[in-house]
Amino acid sequence: MATSLLILTDFFQAADAALNYATNLAAPLEARLVLLHVRRDSVLDPEMFTGQLSNLSREAIHLALSSLARDLSVPVVAEVGHGRVAFAVADAVSRHHPALVVLGRPDLTSTPDELVTTTSLDILRTAPYPMLVVPHTVRNSALPRRVLLATDGEEFTLGQFAGTARRLLNALRAELTLLRVVPQETPEADTAALDAVLRTGLTADLSTVHTRTVTAEQPAEGILQLAPEYDLVVLIARRRSFLGQLFHRSVTADIIRRSSVPVLVLPAQE
Missing domain, CATH: 3.40.50.620 (HUPs)
Incomplete structure (x- = not known):
């Protein structure tokens, strides 16, 4: 098909x-x-x-x-x-x-x-x-060349959506940066985020993958702080992040509502 x-x-x-x-x-x-x-x-x-x-x-x-x-x-x-x-x-x-x-x-x-x-x-x-x-403010519809993927460093799988996500990242030929937001910076932060994503196979065919760690009390604030530097933000959304009774209490929702750049939400399988 x-x-x-x-x-x-x-x-x-x-x-x-x-x-x-x-x-x-x-x-x-x-x-x-x-x-x-x-x-x-x-x-x-x-x-x-x-x-x-x-x-x-x-x-x-x-x-x-x-x-x-x-x-x-x-x-x-x-x-x-x-x-x-x-x-x-x-x-x-x-x-x-x-x-x-x-x-x-x-x-x-x-x-x-x-x-x-x-x-x-x-x-x-x-x-x-x-x-x-x-x-609605996006005027430049050019393909994203700099992609920011936010991760909490915990293990996840995309299940049936893994192939779609991998194909999209490969087709864009974009430069991917993995971001982890932590309350206090630790040497292990970048490694944990990278390892969790590598195990999904998402980056298998990508030539350029960077990692960044931002210190912020609230994950959404750290992600939104860096979002304008990129063309696309990718969120790994666990079910708990969008099943809450009030949309504005979830990190996923906060970023969708406030990001100045397009946001790609990939539901994790748990």
Whole structure:
């Protein structure tokens, strides 16, 4: 089966940024794009409170999807889902088996944390899958050349997603830096982080792998401190990091919400 990237679109600015980014990413992966727009017309939809829902008619949605597809330089199919986004994404994933789910992060600066339910968390909870979140501020959709992979130094495996992650890193031919954030710097920090990742095979075919250790009380702060120096941040998300009741309490969520560069979330298998 050909590789595909599943792109969520609501025709807003953030979705356009994600689509541009994914289109460039599709070339080295030799992937097609699957455009998914989800009609969310329930008054119980949490994002009704954030103003992030499109109220286009069915005809307008199909016209907008057709227009997007015509302008793309890679193979593309378009679909319309219904109901909760997470369930529509889970259904599309089961049929298309994409390498990644890609979505844009809208401007949330004026939205209270209590109302930021976030589509990304809902998807991770419902159907954990490799996810690329592109901030609405990203203007440069060039392929990432400097990649920062944050790790806690503990053992992990990516299970069924290991092949996808390895293929993506190889296709990008990027310079990879492994980061560990510790409360107090120790000589063993870099070695522990490197060994944990090496055992997964993620770096097997990469020619350049660096390690860095940052001292910070909160892991998210250390990662966000270095993120602007890189083109892409990769997070190994353990289930405990996205199954919490409140999204804004998890490190994964904090970085997704605040990072100025795209964030690739790889769910660990535990």
